[in-house]
Amino acid sequence: MSLPIETLHIAKPYPIAKMGTSGMRATQEAYGRPLFLEQFLQGLADHFAALPAEVLAAGGRRIVVGGDPRLGNRDRVRRAAEVLAAAGFRALVAKDGLASTPAASHAIRHFKTCGGVILTASHNPFTDVGIKANSPDGAPSLEDAIVSIHEKQNRVTQVRRVPYEECVRLGLVEEFDAVKLYGDLLDSIFDFAAMRRAIAARPTPPRLALDSMHGAAGPFARDIFIDRLGLSPHMLRERPDEFLGGTDAHGHPMHPEPDFAFIPDLIRLNLSGEFDLVAAYDSDVDRRLDGGAGYFVESADEMALFAKYGDLIGLERLFAAPGGGGTIHFCRSTVTAGAIDLMGPWLSDHYGRKGYSVRTVETPTGFKWIAELGNWGVEESNGIGNPWLREKDGVFATAFLLKILLHTGKTPLELMEEIWRETGRVYFTRGEVSGSDPAGEKALTAILDAAPAKAGRSFAGLELESAENWDYLHPATGEVAARKAAYVLRFADGNTVKARFSGTGSGGYLMRVYCTKFDRKWDIPKSRIVEPMKAAFDAFLADSGFPGKSTNYTDAAQPEPYGK
Ligand code: VG1
Ligand code: CO
Numbered sequence: 001m002s003l004p005i006e007t008l009h010i011a012k013p014y015p016i017a018k019m020g021t022s023g024m025r026a027t028q029e030a031y032g033r034p035l036f037l038e039q040f041l042q043g044l045a046d047h048f049a050a051l052p053a054e055v056l057a058a059g060g061r062r063i064v065v066g067g068d069p070r071l072g073n074r075d076r077v078r079r080a081a082e083v084l085a086a087a088g089f090r091a092l093v094a095k096d097g098l099a100s101t102p103a104a105s106h107a108i109r110h111f112k113t114c115g116g117v118i119l120t121a122s123h124n125p126f127t128d129v130g131i132k133a134n135s136p137d138g139a140p141s142l143e144d145a146i147v148s149i150h151e152k153q154n155r156v157t158q159v160r161r162v163p164y165e166e167c168v169r170l171g172l173v174e175e176f177d178a179v180k181l182y183g184d185l186l187d188s189i190f191d192f193a194a195m196r197r198a199i200a201a202r203p204t205p206p207r208l209a210l211d212s213m214h215g216a217a218g219p220f221a222r223d224i225f226i227d228r229l230g231l232s233p234h235m236l237r238e239r240p241d242e243f244l245g246g247t248d249a250h251g252h253p254m255h256p257e258p259d260f261a262f263i264p265d266l267i268r269l270n271l272s273g274e275f276d277l278v279a280a281y282d283s284d285v286d287r288r289l290d291g292g293a294g295y296f297v298e299s300a301d302e303m304a305l306f307a308k309y310g311d312l313i314g315l316e317r318l319f320a321a322p323g324g325g326g327t328i329h330f331c332r333s334t335v336t337a338g339a340i341d342l343m344g345p346w347l348s349d350h351y352g353r354k355g356y357s358v359r360t361v362e363t364p365t366g367f368k369w370i371a372e373l374g375n376w377g378v379e380e381s382n383g384i385g386n387p388w389l390r391e392k393d394g395v396f397a398t399a400f401l402l403k404i405l406l407h408t409g410k411t412p413l414e415l416m417e418e419i420w421r422e423t424g425r426v427y428f429t430r431g432e433v434s435g436s437d438p439a440g441e442k443a444l445t446a447i448l449d450a451a452p453a454k455a456g457r458s459f460a461g462l463e464l465e466s467a468e469n470w471d472y473l474h475p476a477t478g479e480v481a482a483r484k485a486a487y488v489l490r491f492a493d494g495n496t497v498k499a500r501f502s503g504t505g506s507g508g509y510l511m512r513v514y515c516t517k518f519d520r521k522w523d524i525p526k527s528r529i530v531e532p533m534k535a536a537f538d539a540f541l542a543d544s545g546f547p548g549k550s551t552n553y554t555d556a557a558q559p560e561p562y563g564k
Contacts, residue, residue, distance in 0.1 A: 003170070005160050010158060016154055017150075018150040023131050055136055063114055064116035067120045070129070071126050083161045090174060091172065094107070094177075105134060106389045108136065109389060110185075125253035139372055182220060190399050192224075208402075209270070213282065214240060218238035244283055258382050270294055277402055288382055288394035288395070288397045291413075292401075294413070301425075303332065305415055306386075330343075332379070333379045334486050335514040338516070346422070346423075365379065371391060425519060432551060438509065444509075451489060452468065459535075463491060468488050469486070486498045486499070496515070498514040517529050525564050
């Protein structure tokens with residue numbers, strides 16, 4: 001078929017940055033420059049078109065397209081379809097352009113497409129734009145794909161597109177219902193009929209409060225918890241909104257990020273004690289912060305909880321190797337508290353009896369590292385992934401937590417205490433050192449690179465025992481797959497501070513700082529554990545001549561069950 005293709009010439013291609021932790025994020029202004037988006041999409045389409053012939057054939061030259069509701073995305077969905085069409089692809093476009101990142105990942109696998117384009121800057125405010133590209137297995141692009149996309153994007157001299165109306169007329173766009181497709185997947189995992197029976201057997205149905213932060217979560221949460229499970233959750237910020245909630249009282253754009261600092265209403269509802277389960281999601285619904293009955297469960301802990309109750313969702317059906325048995329990987333990013341590591345012996349015993357082996361893997365930050373291993377995984381930033389798809393998944397976590405609550409009749413805190421009593425607890429908080437002056441990033445890099453020379457010295461009363469920059473050894477090849485992925489400062493008594501630069505910003509620098517410490521005792525007020533680490537890190541910075549301090553720690557607004 002000869003296509004009605006328009007060709008646009010690009011005299012001087014824009015330099016386009018490589019995808020970072022998750023996709024390429026930049027400001028609305030940067031993405032809004034004439035033909036910038038087209039150049040970006042053309043490079044992406046060229047990358048897909050260069051996939052091996054058998055992959056293109058197996059995927060039927062189809063690409064899933066969808067994203068969060070942020071400003072301009074509806075138009076970007078169409079423009080993606082236009083450029084993909086000219087490159088010989090049919091776009092499977094989510095209805096209303098709305099697909100959570102996990103729903104898009106699932107759609108890629110379900111329809112067996114050649115990949116996906118997910119239009120989201122995730123937790124960044126509406127003032128930013130982001131685009132993620134996923135592979136035929138549903139996972140975020142790995143380094144080789146990222147390099148290929150980057151090279152092609154920076155070589156674009158002309159953009160070819162089929163006008164959207166023509167795409168529609170020629171059947172080069174096809175709409176699918178991402179909400180329904182995803183809901184069906186969760187039903188197949190959790191057995192909603194059984195959950196409805198469990199709900200009906202209680203004197204009163206569980207009370208839920210769900211905060212969608214005006215991102216993509218609303219329709220997904222409604223479909224599953226209201227329409228399919230028959231519950232009546234208290235819905236906060238449900239409506240998908242192009243401004244993702246607009247600006248706050250100080251004129252700062254809202255962050256659609258499920259972190260204690262941004263969910264004051266949900267915290268209040270949770271502390272009222274009237275809700276069995278509460279959850280908040282980021283704009284593309286791949287992250288969650290949940291809990292209930294006054295407590296919020298950290299993602300590292302929730303991974304341990306999910307691992308313990310894997311039998312409830314027939315986990316093993318995914319891992320059976322041809323000859324029986326198989327290996328179940330539990331992954332966590334290296335900066336995430338090692339709750340799942342503590343569960344290791346229990347998991348090996350539990351799944352070992354069923355013929356499976358269990359392995360825990362530490363990965364760099366960025367879910368792509370976990371997704372490629374195709375198993376369970378968790379990041380401290382509130383993302384938990386499951387083996388049914390290849391992304392972090394917020395709503396999955398809520399559904400699983402609900403299933404566990406129905407099964408055990410316990411509260412989230414009681415469930416965690418049962419685990420901590422057995423394994424001890426890893427206390428965790430995350431902060432940052434940020435600024436707009438690029439010199440700050442250089443200075444911090446130099447200071448942390450020089451940290452090993454300070455071993456043996458004390459900072460705010462804590463001795464620095466060792467310092468290194470962590471390399472990721474790939475579990476399959478044993479080779480270094482990511483170099484210098486996190487600074488690690490080991491202080492006395494197991495006090496550990498890690499640091500790395502964020503790869504999701506759109507300007508300035510942001511170094512994330514992670515403090516963790518294991519203790520057999522699990523009911524110590526968190527501040528008592530983490531304050532000495534914060535102080536030691538700040539003293540280390542001051543000693544090195546850095547003028548700033550670490551700030552914005554996640555525990556500042558975190559409800560604390562064991563007192564201050
Ligand atoms: C942050 C989080 C990381 C997460 C990434 C993308 O990255 O720390 O854990 O995978 O965002 O999440 P960084 O580089 O800023 O630390 V999403 O939900 O914004 O796609
Ligand atoms: Co996200």
